[in-house]
Amino acid sequence: MGTIVRETFGEPFSARKAYGQALVEMGEHFPNMVVLSADVSNSDHSFMFEAVYPERFFNVGIAEQALVDVAVGMAHSGKLPVANTFAFLFATRALEQVRTHCAYGEANVKLAGAYGGLSDSFDGPTHQSESDLAILRSLPNLAVVVPSDPVSIRKLLKKTLEWPGPVYFRLCRNEVIPVFHENNYDPEIGKGIVLMDGKDATIVCCGVLVARCIEAARQLARDGIFVRVVEMHTLKPVDEELTVRCARETGALVTVEEHTVIGGLGGAVAEVLAARHPVPLERVGVADRFAETGPYDALLDRYGMSRADITSAVRRALERKK
Amino acid sequence: MGTIVRETFGEPFSARKAYGQALVEMGEHFPNMVVLSADVSNSDHSFMFEAVYPERFFNVGIAEQALVDVAVGMAHSGKLPVANTFAFLFATRALEQVRTHCAYGEANVKLAGAYGGLSDSFDGPTHQSESDLAILRSLPNLAVVVPSDPVSIRKLLKKTLEWPGPVYFRLCRNEVIPVFHENNYDPEIGKGIVLMDGKDATIVCCGVLVARCIEAARQLARDGIFVRVVEMHTLKPVDEELTVRCARETGALVTVEEHTVIGGLGGAVAEVLAARHPVPLERVGVADRFAETGPYDALLDRYGMSRADITSAVRRALERKK
C-alpha cells in the first residue's frame, strides 16, 4: 500500500502539459475522440492534441455555451468529445448547457475544466474557481473527477473517457508535485484510495493538495499522530463505503480541497457522515470568499490550505473526538 | 410561539400572485426599486408591478444573461433592481453573470427565481430546479432565501430588499397553503424560526414543504413523538447557532426541502453538524435525479417529499439516535 506514494516526491511538472500529453495518447486509444476548445487551447493545452490530430480538433472561439452544445451534437453523433475551457466557465457560463444536455440529456461529453481552484492565480478571482465542485456535484448524472498529479491525470483521463456518461474533469494550471508511483497507482472512478494508513483520524483529499496532505501526515507521524490519507479523486459518485469505514475506524475526518468549504468535497463527506456515521469533521479549503491575484503557493497558504492549516485541522479533529 | 403557525391552515393561495402583490407594495416603499423580467413576466407575475409602475419595469426579452447584467448596471447606478426569471435560469444560464457581478462584484441585485423546485411541474425537468439552492449557496457574498407561504413571501421580500447585498429569492409557481399568522410571523434574514417545539428530533425545512412538515409533526405528536419544526428560510447565511442548539437539545435532525438532497438545505445542515455537533441527520428531498412532467402534488409525493416520507425520515432519525 505504501508503494502507491513515492518515498521522495518527483520534480514539479506542469499539470497542463501532462494533460496535453495524455490527450494525445488517448487520441490513439479512442479513434472516435474529438477535442474542442474555446479560444484557450494554449491555456488548457489541448493545442497539443490539435498538433497531432488537426482534423479532430475544433476551436469554437470565445463561445463556451456553443462549446458545450457543439460537443453535445457530436456526442449524439457517435463521437467522444472532450470539451476544454476554464473550470469556472463550465461551472457558470456554460452551466445551463451542461445541465440540460449532459446531465439531463445524458450526452456523453467530457468537460475538462482547466485552471481549477486558485491555480489561475495571477488572473485573479474571476478566473479562479472556488465553487465549481459544489456546482457540478449538485447535478444528477454527472460524474466529478479531480486528478492530483501527472500520473493521476493520465490514468484518470483514460477512466473518464471509458466512463459511460458525462464527466467533469477538473485540472490545475501549474507545476504540480508527482506523488504517485506509476505502476502501483490504479484509480477507479467512484473508489477512493487509501494512500497512507493510520488510526487516529482520516484526511480525505483531492487534487494538487494531496501532496501537501501526505507531507502533513508524515509530519504528524513524527509527533506520534497517525493519520490515514485517502485520495477521493471522484467527488461524484463519492465513495460512501470507504468514507463510512474511515469514520468508523478513525473516528474523525478532515477534508482538504482547493475549493470553498461549502458544497464540494467537504460537503460530500459531511453529507455521508450525517447520513451514515456522524463523527467530527474539519473542512480545510477556502472560507467562503473570493481570493485575489498573486503567486499560486502564496494564495493556497493565505486562503487556508497551507500545510499548517492541514495539520492544525487534524489536531482540532482529534481534540473533538474526545 | 405556537401562535406563529395557524391552528387551521388557510385556503390555498397562488404563490406567484402573492409575490406580484408584494412587488407592487414594495414599489411604494422603495422608490429606487426597478423590476426586470426576461419575457416571462406573466409567469413570474412581475407584470403586476409593470401595470402599476410601467416606467420602472423592463422586459429584456429571452435573454437571461442580459437580464442580470442590465440589472447589475442599474444597481451600480443607484437603483434597487429585482430581476425575475425562472429559478433554473438564474442557477444555470445566467450563473456566470450572477457570480462575476453579484457575488464577486457585489452588485446589489435581487434575483427572484420563479418556478422553484418542482413547481413548474407540467413543463418537466428542464424547467424544474432541483439544484438551484446548492449552486447559489456555493457562491460567496450571495444570500439565499426561500419563503414558504404568502405571508412569508411578503415579509421576506421586504427583508430581501433591505438586505445590503445580492440575494437569491426562490419562489414557487403554484397555489400554496397559508401557514403563518400575519401578526406573529416576523422573519429576519439569517435567523431560523422555531415554529413548533419538541424534544425528540428537529425538522429543519424551507419553502412550500413547511406546511407538510407541520402536518407531519402534528401527526407524529399523536403517536407520542414530539418534533421541533424549524423554518430555515435563509439557507445562506445559515443559522448555525440554532442548528447546533437543535442538535444538542433534540439529538437528531431531518431536513426537508424541494431540492436534491445534495448541497442544498440538507448539505448546509450536514456541514454545520459535522463542524460543530455531529448527530444523525436524515435528508428529505429529491434523490439526486431529474423528475418528470405531471401534477405538482403528485411529483412532490413521487419524488420523495410526501408527508409519509417526512414522518418516516423522522422515525429513522429517532432510530439512529439510539
Added chain:
Amino acid sequence: MATTSNITVRPPRVYPRGTCHSPEMIADLSRAAWEFRIQVLRMIYNYKTGHLGGAFSIAEVLTALFFHHLRLDPERPDWPERDRLIFSKGHACAMLYPCRAYRGFFPPEELMTFRALDSRLQGHPERQKLPGIEVPAGPLGHGVAIGAGMAHAARMDGRRHRVYVVLGDGELNSGPIWEGALVAAKYQLDQLVAIVDYNGVQQTGTTTHVMPTEPITDKWRAFNWHVLDIHEHNMAEVLDALDQADEVHGRPTVIIGRGTKGKGVSFMEGDSYWHGAPPTPEQFAAALQELRKGAEQWER
C-alpha cells in the same frame, strides 16, 4: 379528467424526398397540418396545459419535414443516416408529437397522455423517453450550436444526411443562438438548415414590443448564412425552400418562415395570451370549428 381519445386525424401519405410537389401532395399535406392542429388542441385541452400558439404556427413546416423532406425510418429511429431534427423551440412540442406519432414512431393513442404523469410525452421532449427525439429541448437557444455539432460530425464521417433546426423568433433574443450561428458559418456547415418560425409573437407580447427582431434577414446574412424568406403557412413555399436549401454549398441556410402565432383560430392569431394558456370549453368548441373548416378547405 382526460377526455376520451377520439382520434380524428387522417394522416397524409408519406411523399419521399424528391417527390414532385404536385397539387395533390400540397393539398394532402396542407390538410394534414390543419388536422394536426386539431389534435394539438385536443391534447392541450385535455389536461389544460401546454403551448398552443407556437404549435399552431409550426404545423406546415413540421408536416412538410416529417411527411416529405426528412429521410427517416420509424422502424429504426437511430438509423445513422437519418436526417436530424432539432426542435429547439421545445415548448411547442405539442405539434411535434402528432407528427412523429402519425409518421409511425409511436402509437397515436398515446397522444392524449401529453403532460400526464408517466407519459412518454413530457411537457418538453425528453430523448430517453421517446424514440426519435434527438435532444431534449425547453430552455431556448440551443438548436443552432447542437445542430452545428451534428452537421460537423456528419461531415467528418462522410455522411450526407442533413440537420434541421426549428427555432422561434423570440428565441433569437438568446445569445447562444448567435454563438452557434458564428460556429456554423466558420465551419461552412452546408448540411445545416435552420428554420425560424417567424410568427411575430413571443411569450409576453409581439416581438416588436418585447424585442424587435428586424432587420432579420440582414442579421443572418451578416452572420454569413444563406437566407431564404418565405411564408410558412404556404405549403408549396415551405417545400420549395427546403429543396432550395439542399442546393446551398459552403454555408448554412436559414429559412425565415413568416407566419402567424396561433394560426388557424381567429381569436388566437397574433395574441400572446395564447402562448401558454389552455382554452375554456367554449373556446375549445369555437377553435375546433375553425380548425375543421381549415382542414376542409383542402379536402378534394
Added chain:
Amino acid sequence: MATTSNITVRPPRVYPRGTCHSPEMIADLSRAAWEFRIQVLRMIYNYKTGHLGGAFSIAEVLTALFFHHLRLDPERPDWPERDRLIFSKGHACAMLYPCRAYRGFFPPEELMTFRALDSRLQGHPERQKLPGIEVPAGPLGHGVAIGAGMAHAARMDGRRHRVYVVLGDGELNSGPIWEGALVAAKYQLDQLVAIVDYNGVQQTGTTTHVMPTEPITDKWRAFNWHVLDIHEHNMAEVLDALDQADEVHGRPTVIIGRGTKGKGVSFMEGDSYWHGAPPTPEQFAAALQELRKGAEQWER
C-alpha cells in the same frame, strides 16, 4: 524580483471635453499613448505576467477617453454625473491602470505592483479595491448589457452622462454581447457607446482563423446600432469618432476601431503569441527601444 519602479511616463495634459482637437493636443495625446505602452511593458515584465497585445492596441482609445473625452473627477471617483467606462476586455487592464493613475485616481508609484500579492491592481480589475473601477471584468462578454443598464438608469434619472464600453473583437464571439446589443437597441440608448478594439487577433490566432468577424459593420447595423468605422491608432480619428457618437440620437453607437494587436513593437504586432506571454530580457530591451522611438516621433 520586482525591478525598481523607474517612472518615465510624462502624462499628457487633460483636455476637457469640447477642447478643439489642435495638432498640439493630438501630438501630446499620441505621445502619451506610446509612453503608456512603455509603462505597460514594464509592468508586465516586472512579474512576468499579464496581457501585452490587447493592452498595446487600446492605448490611443484609452488615452483619448481619459485625458479628453470622459467627464471625470479623480477627487470624486463616485461623482454621480461622471461618464462611465466599462472596460469589458478586462484582460488588457495593464493599459487601464496607467491611464487611471496618471489621470489622478491613484499614485503612479503603485503601477509596478501590478499582479503582486496585496496589490490593488489585480490581474483583472476589481471594483472594491480600486476607486473608479465601475465593474469587475475578466470573463468576456458583459460590457454591452451592463452599459445598457447604466445608460438606462441615467436616462431614468434625467442625467446626461454617457456610458463607454470597450470590447475586444474576439469578445464578439460571445453570445451575451449580442443579447446586450439587442437590449440597448430596443431601448434606443443613445447615451451608450461601444468601442471595439478591432485588432484582428484573439487568444489563439487571428480572428480570421479562430472566428471570422466580418462583415462587422453589417452585424452591428443589423442589430440596429449606429456604426462608425475608424483607425484606432490615429488619435485624430479617435477623437472625432467620440465626438460624432455624441451627436447620434435614438440609437446606441459602436465605433469599430481598426488596429493592430501588439501595436508598437514590430515582433509583437499581429501575433497571438503576445496575447498573454511575458517578454524575455532581450525582448524587453528590444520592445522598449521601439516604443521609445514611437513616443519620440510625437515629441515637438
